[in-house]
Amino acid sequence: MKTIRTLGLGLLLAVFALFINLLFMGNYKLSSATFDLYIIQNNISSEVFIKDLKNTTVDNDFSTPFYLANSIAEAVESANTYHRENKEWNQVIWAKPHSLAYKIVKSSGQGIVVQNKFLIWLLSFGLAIIGALLFMLPAIRLKGPAGIKNNHIYHSNATNRGWIAWFVFAFLILFYLVLYFRPSYMINWIYIVDPISEFLSGNPASQWFLYGFLYCVIMTLMAVRMYIKYRHNNYQILRTTSVLFFQIVFAFLIPEILVRFEKPWYDFKNAFPLDYDFFFRWNLNELLESGGFGLFILVWGIVLSLVVVPVMVYFFGKRWYCSWVCGCGGLAETLGDPYRQLSSKSLFSWKVERWLVHGVLVFALLMTGLTLYGYFSEAYEVFGIKVQTIQDIYGFLIGSIFAGVIGTGFYPIFGNRVWCRFGCPLAAYMGVIQRFKSRFRITTNGGQCISCGNCSTYCEQGIDVRAYAQKGENIIRASCVGCGICSAVCPRGVLKLENGPEQGRIGSNAVLLGNEMNLLDQLHDK
Amino acid sequence: MEHIAIIGNGISGITAARHIRKRSNKKITVISSETDYFFSRTALMYVYMGHMKFKHTQPYENWFWKKNDITLKKGYVKQIDTAQKNLIFSNGERLYFDKLIIATGSKPNKFGWPGQDLKGVVSLYHKQDLDAIEAYAPNNSVCKRAVIVGGGLIGVELAEMLHSRHIPVTFLVREESYWNSILPSGESKMITHEIIKNGIDLRLGSNLKQINSNEDGTVKSIVIAETGEEIECNIVGLTVGVSPNIGFLKHSTIETNRGVLVNRNLETNIKDIYAIGDCAEQRIALEDRKPIEAVWYTGRIMGETVAQTICNKETLYTPGHWFNSAKFFDIEYQTYGRVNSEKYVKPNESHFHWMHPDQTKCLTFAFDKHTHTFLGINAFGIRMRHEIFNRWLDQNKTIDYVLEHLEIAHFDPEFYKTYYPEVLKKYNVETNKTLKLKSKSWSQLFTLKS
Numbered sequence: 001m002k003t004i005r006t007l008g009l010g011l012l013l014a015v016f017a018l019f020i021n022l023l024f025m026g027n028y029k030l031s032s033a034t035f036d037l038y039i040i041q042n043n044i045s046s047e048v049f050i051k052d053l054k055n056t057t058v059d060n061d062f063s064t065p066f067y068l069a070n071s072i073a074e075a076v077e078s079a080n081t082y083h084r085e086n087k088e089w090n091q092v093i094w095a096k097p098h099s100l101a102y103k104i105v106k107s108s109g110q111g112i113v114v115q116n117k118f119l120i121w122l123l124s125f126g127l128a129i130i131g132a133l134l135f136m137l138p139a140i141r142l143k144g145p146a147g148i149k150n151n152h153i154y155h156s157n158a159t160n161r162g163w164i165a166w167f168v169f170a171f172l173i174l175f176y177l178v179l180y181f182r183p184s185y186m187i188n189w190i191y192i193v194d195p196i197s198e199f200l201s202g203n204p205a206s207q208w209f210l211y212g213f214l215y216c217v218i219m220t221l222m223a224v225r226m227y228i229k230y231r232h233n234n235y236q237i238l239r240t241t242s243v244l245f246f247q248i249v250f251a252f253l254i255p256e257i258l259v260r261f262e263k264p265w266y267d268f269k270n271a272f273p274l275d276y277d278f279f280f281r282w283n284l285n286e287l288l289e290s291g292g293f294g295l296f297i298l299v300w301g302i303v304l305s306l307v308v309v310p311v312m313v314y315f316f317g318k319r320w321y322c323s324w325v326c327g328c329g330g331l332a333e334t335l336g337d338p339y340r341q342l343s344s345k346s347l348f349s350w351k352v353e354r355w356l357v358h359g360v361l362v363f364a365l366l367m368t369g370l371t372l373y374g375y376f377s378e379a380y381e382v383f384g385i386k387v388q389t390i391q392d393i394y395g396f397l398i399g400s401i402f403a404g405v406i407g408t409g410f411y412p413i414f415g416n417r418v419w420c421r422f423g424c425p426l427a428a429y430m431g432v433i434q435r436f437k438s439r440f441r442i443t444t445n446g447g448q449c450i451s452c453g454n455c456s457t458y459c460e461q462g463i464d465v466r467a468y469a470q471k472g473e474n475i476i477r478a479s480c481v482g483c484g485i486c487s488a489v490c491p492r493g494v495l496k497l498e499n500g501p502e503q504g505r506i507g508s509n510a511v512l513l514g515n516e517m518n519l520l521d522q523l524h525d526k
Numbered sequence: 527m528e529h530i531a532i533i534g535n536g537i538s539g540i541t542a543a544r545h546i547r548k549r550s551n552k553k554i555t556v557i558s559s560e561t562d563y564f565f566s567r568t569a570l571m572y573v574y575m576g577h578m579k580f581k582h583t584q585p586y587e588n589w590f591w592k593k594n595d596i597t598l599k600k601g602y603v604k605q606i607d608t609a610q611k612n613l614i615f616s617n618g619e620r621l622y623f624d625k626l627i628i629a630t631g632s633k634p635n636k637f638g639w640p641g642q643d644l645k646g647v648v649s650l651y652h653k654q655d656l657d658a659i660e661a662y663a664p665n666n667s668v669c670k671r672a673v674i675v676g677g678g679l680i681g682v683e684l685a686e687m688l689h690s691r692h693i694p695v696t697f698l699v700r701e702e703s704y705w706n707s708i709l710p711s712g713e714s715k716m717i718t719h720e721i722i723k724n725g726i727d728l729r730l731g732s733n734l735k736q737i738n739s740n741e742d743g744t745v746k747s748i749v750i751a752e753t754g755e756e757i758e759c760n761i762v763g764l765t766v767g768v769s770p771n772i773g774f775l776k777h778s779t780i781e782t783n784r785g786v787l788v789n790r791n792l793e794t795n796i797k798d799i800y801a802i803g804d805c806a807e808q809r810i811a812l813e814d815r816k817p818i819e820a821v822w823y824t825g826r827i828m829g830e831t832v833a834q835t836i837c838n839k840e841t842l843y844t845p846g847h848w849f850n851s852a853k854f855f856d857i858e859y860q861t862y863g864r865v866n867s868e869k870y871v872k873p874n875e876s877h878f879h880w881m882h883p884d885q886t887k888c889l890t891f892a893f894d895k896h897t898h899t900f901l902g903i904n905a906f907g908i909r910m911r912h913e914i915f916n917r918w919l920d921q922n923k924t925i926d927y928v929l930e931h932l933e934i935a936h937f938d939p940e941f942y943k944t945y946y947p948e949v950l951k952k953y954n955v956e957t958n959k960t961l962k963l964k965s966k967s968w969s970q971l972f973t974l975k976s
Contacts, residue, residue, distance in 0.1 A: 144724065147856030151690045152576035232856075234941035341578075346587060445937055446912025448851050448860065450822045451537070452569035453582045466585055487939050489577075492851040493858050493909035496937050500968050 001138040008134025015128040022124065022188040026111040028062040030072075034107050042100075046091045049079035062108075069105050069184035073097035098182055102207070105184040113188045121192040125217065132221045139228050146232035148489050150458070158412075159338050165412035173409035180400040183207035200256040212252045215331065219247050222334035229337075235484045235497075239323055243330035251327045264290050266297050269325050272305040273364040274426035276399060280391060281375050309426075310433050316499055317440025318430035319482020328419055331408065332460065333483060336416025340460035340485065343415030349462055353422050353479065360398055361428035367394050398423065417460040421479055431478030439499040440482065441506075442475035444468060448494045455486035455495060469494055476506050529553045530836060531613060531623035533603050537822055538803025539629035540564040541829025542836075543596050549837040554595070555621070557613070559602035561653050563588060568822060570656045571683045575690040580656075606778045608796045625836055628775075628786055628794075628801040629829070632768035632820050641737030646745035647762045650684050659687070662744075662761045666693045669760040673697075673748050675734045676766035677704050679852050682717075684763045685726050686855055696727040696757055698734055698750065707869050710890050712879050713904060714867070717854045719885055724855045737762055768820050770805040783807055785818045790842040792832045800836070802828035814848065814864060821850060847919045848902070849912060857886055862915035863902025865892040875901060878925065878956065880949045882907070889949060893925035900928045908945070909937035914971070926961055929953055933966040 035058050039050060052075045062068040076097040083091045093100065113120055143149045158164040178185045183206075190210045197205035197213075205213075223244045230236035250269045259265050264286050272278045278301050287294035312320045322329045343349075367390050374380060374387040381387065407419030420427050434440060442465070449472070455465035461479045465486045468475045475486075475495075487495040530546055532539040535558035543554050569583040591598050602616040606626070613621040634649035636642045646662045649655050663669035672688045674681050677699030688695050701707060704721060706714035721728050735751035747758045770785035781787045781795040785807030792800045803825035804818070811817040827845050834841040851860045866875060876895035881888035887907030893900050900923050903915060914935040918928055928935075932946040950963055 145856055150572075150575070150577040154579050155576040233939065234943070235939045238941055443937075445909070446916065447823050447826075447849065448912055450568040450851075451566040451585045452572065453566060453578060453585065454569070454572060457578045457582045470585060484939060491853040491858065493860055493937060496909070496939060498940065500971070 001141045004134050005138045008131045011131030018124055024064055026109055026113045028065055028068045028108045030058050030108045032058050046079045046093055048082050049075050065105050065184050065187045069101040072101040072104055102184040105187050113191050117192050117194055136225045168412040173405055176405040176409055201259040216248050216252050219330055219334045233488050242324045246325045247327050247330045263293050271309055276364055279368050279371050313430045313433040314438050317438050317482050318434045322481035323483045332416040336411050339411045339416045341457050343460055343462040345456050345462050345464045356422045357428040360423050361425040364425040421461050435478040443496045444472055444474055445494045448492050454489040458485050458489045527553050528624045530625050532556045532627040534629035535564045536631050538825035538829045541826045542627050542833050545830050545833030547594050555597045555599055557599045571687045574687045608779050625798045629803045630771045630805045632804040633771040635767045635769055639734055644739050644745050645743050649764050650680050665691055669693050671759040672761045673759045674763040681765035682854050698729050698732040700733055702731050708867055710867055716885050720855050720857050772805050791835050792843055800832050802832050847916055857907050860905045860910050863919050865890050865902040865904045880952050898924045900925050911935045911937045930961050930964050934971050
């Protein structure tokens with residue numbers, strides 16, 4: 001068993017090395033034919049740009065995608081600087097330099113990777129999947145009978161902020177930075193999922209397709225780990241299956257298939273304000289131009305946020321979304337599960353959390369308000385503020401940096417729900433409902449708590465569960481995503497997630513602390 | 527301002543301090559020689575196993591004490607001068623108190639075995655025990671084998687701890703089946719099986735004769751009394767119960783027996799001196815309870831009780847119906863009311879026992895054989911609702927009523943399979959009855975209506 005595990009780890013490390021190597025492989029040549037086509041298709045009128053690239057780049061050989069991408073992006077920037085100085089506004093290239101570079105690089109690749117997409121897919125993704133399974137499956141035997149086996153989590157470099165954790169931290173952050181801001185650097189990773197993308201949507205893969213595919217693969221593999229770890233716990237098994245289903249079917253397959261039928265790309269479970277660009281002008285226009293189906297999406301999106309979300313939170317708590325449906329939650333509950341103990345439980349963190357998460361919600365609502373006002377008044381500026389600027393700031397700070405780079409990159413150091421806890425505007429919205437108007441609670445089982453602290457330690461949302469449990473109080477917190485792990489790790493059977501009448505949901509039961517003294521006096525005291 | 531001194535920063539002393547602070551602005555000093563801050567000793571095992579860090583066992587952040595104006599003092603009280611109302615510390619320092627709460631807890635028992643004080647002989651009670659276990663049994667190359675003596679709850683915890691680091695464990699248990707002085711035989715057998723299933727070398731009916739020493743004063747081996755067998759080991763865990771930690775009161779005027787003698791108000795024979803928690807001994811045992819109970823929640827209740835009395839609201843210690851919980855490797859255990867083992871079974875006590883075929887879940891119900899009043903339940907591998915059983919015990923429900931309404935007492939996580947139809951079926955067969963399971967009703971669950 002141990003040998004199989006070591007073999008799996010070896011395979012994973014080898015594949016990791018291959019993945020890194022892939023970044024540097026192949027050669028890149030922007031042919032004049034491709035370039036001319038691109039110029040025509042995209043209505044680029046900047047002669048400076050065209051001349052610059054023709055002199056320095058077109059028909060030259062590049063051995064990595066980085067130089068090609070950089071030289072294109074630099075050409076865009078220097079051309080734009082020139083045109084701005086000369087106030088030649090019609091010649092300015094409005095596309096973001098590295099988005100433009102990505103598109104050109106994508107059609108310039110040659111050599112081994114482009115010619116052997118499927119083979120390299122097998123060697124990378126295929127072997128990674130096999131390696132991960134070999135690494136994880138032996139846990140069934142190695143970790144002993146079914147039950148809570150959190151042994152050595154705080155002895156391991158990977159899960160106790162040791163060097164492995166810092167390495168993963170750095171890698172994840174780099175990955176997200178490249179994904180959001182320099183996608184052409186990972187062009188070879190994108191090539192190898194082209195065949196899958198073409199099969200699903202008919203189009204070659206974009207960096208977002210790669211990300212979606214990677215997301216599904218990683219979630220599936222880490223869900224296998226969850227199935228093994230919590231094989232005694234039906235709540236965990238069902239919940240994991242649910243997030244996996246919604247990720248693969250709703251967030252990945254359906255949108256791609258929609259594209260194949262020339263419908264707008266849409267994830268039916270992604271609710272505003274997490275789906276922050278739902279009301280952006282370009283999206284509304286696209287939906288309205290897509291006929292009946294577009295209109296259906298528009299209505300569904302509004303109903304989802306304004307009716308489905310609050311009603312479901314009332315009956316089941318925000319867990320129905322955060323740990324049963326949501327994609328961010330899905331990754332946090334699978335890939336992030338080994339890191340859940342790292343979330344801070346301090347009162348200070350709780351204060352920061354409340355300011356930050358509600359701040360993001362307010363930001364998202366203000367931005368959407370401005371956007372809609374601008375949309376209906378057909379203005380690009382509202383109160384002297386460019387709507388586009390606000391949207392760009394939100395997209396950069398919240399959409400990319402907070403949700404992506406920090407949201408996932410911080411897993412190995414600050415726990416797996418940094419985004420959900422401190423940043424997600426939808427979580428904030430549902431949290432308010434959960435706190436004040438919901439049937440959901442975590443019931444504390446009378447006086448059985450021994451204050452051991454397992455519940456607090458393993459709460460990914462940083463809730464000090466024990467603080468309530470040891471007083472015999474139920475846990476009613478806006479941030480609770482109902483993952484159920486506190487209940488799972490409790491060695492004394494003290495905690496139970498359940499939905500019930502609102503009456504008596506919050507109050508503690510002093511009698512049950514085993515303390516029957518002066519019962520009437522105590523009731524009187526309250 | 528009145529000065530309340532509390533010796534001991536465990537659950538009893540800290541609960542007392544917190545509740546006195548809630549009710550008054552008296553000056554409060556909590557003294558401990560063990561740790562700077564309150565921690566949950568029940569969680570020490572999880573620190574060794576790597577589930578938690580030591581700081582996670584501390585229920586309050588370090589700023590809590592200053593914010594609540596509770597002074598923490600590290601020091602060892604050597605003696606109490608009751609006439610002068612002075613505590614005398616081991617360094618000679620004195621501290622005046624107006625009222626004193628003794629909450630010094632327990633110390634692990636040692637029964638005079640040869641070699642019981644060798645290096646590598648440990649218990650599992652204090653923070654220092656955790657440090658010693660970490661030092662003598664960091665892994666299975668330093669510690670080739672561990673021997674645990676004493677078949678109670680702490681013994682099985684220590685076994686699980688050492689097992690988590692793949693250290694072979696030999697577990698000496700005096701009884702013929704694990705914990706069978708407390709558990710009815712079906713349950714005792716099930717847990718015995720669970721211990722063996724986890725790879726523990728369980729030796730039933732075995733007592734320790736002596737611990738042999740290496741030249742450097744470390745543990746070399748132990749000898750089993752019954753067989754004379756010598757077992758080489760590097761660490762010996764003595765987990766043969768605890769007794770009140772009151773050695774420092776030997777020469778004081780405070781009256782003691784095994785523990786500090788107290789009345790229902792938790793007062794000792796000296797005015798303004800109280801004792802709570804593991805170290806307190808009731809002069810007259812409460813009905814159905816032992817005079818000394820070393821249990822987490824009784825310590826907490828005594829802390830709350832004494833706080834009220836000290837804040838001018840005289841309150842009797844009233845712990846209510848017995849309950850408790852534990853975990854044996856992967857099997858959780860909860861008990862409400864009283865279910866006695868065959869050894870201590872009451873004349874009127876009858877049992878109904880159900881066990882799942884996989885031997886990881888079972889329920890035992892005790893009831894009065896004449897009146898059929900429900901007396902208690904032992905639940906293994908199934909979580910049960912404290913509130914409901916407390917209510918049923920209060921209301922003297924019959925065993926039939928309890929069995930019919932088990933659904934509302936269910937506390938396992940959502941989507942867990944329930945076994946109550948099987949339980950009831952077995953009961954119906956055994957008693958020739960035709961009881962039917964009532965469905966769960968929220969109004970019954972969340973109100974005090976029957």
